[in-house]
Amino acid sequence: MNIQIFGTSKCQHTRKAQRFFKERGIPFQYIDLAVKGLSKGELNSVRAVVGIENLMDTQGQRYARRNLKYLTHDPEEELLTDPLLFKTPIVRNGQKATVGYAPDIWKGWKPVIRQRSNPAVERRLP
Helix, strand or coil, X not given: CCEEEEECCXXXXXXXXXXXXXXXXXXXEEEECCCCCCCHHHHHHHHHHHCXXXXXXXXXXXXXXXXXXXXXXXXXXXXXXXXXXXCCCEEEECCEEEECCCHHHHHCCCCCCCCCCCCCCCCCCC
């Protein structure tokens, strides 16, 4: 598995997601949204799975402080310029993604087993 967890250190659900994978010995990469946001490619990958309307935290303080409820805005542009507007955690596993704490979904993610063939070792049968 190639797990990425996007979140903030202050978010309780992000910490719970990290604990979920640590307890199972599953390695993950943590990306702090207060330091670095999602790239446009990462956003498009996650949006394809969960939808752009599910990515913005419309109940959060940041959204309210910026008065986005009353302003016409492009959600993608806002999320790319202000990553603290994301609902957290965003957990990615290749083409799969979730928003929020979703252990029932994560349990169903199977590890990707990559087998490499080594032509020097392969033998042909007569």
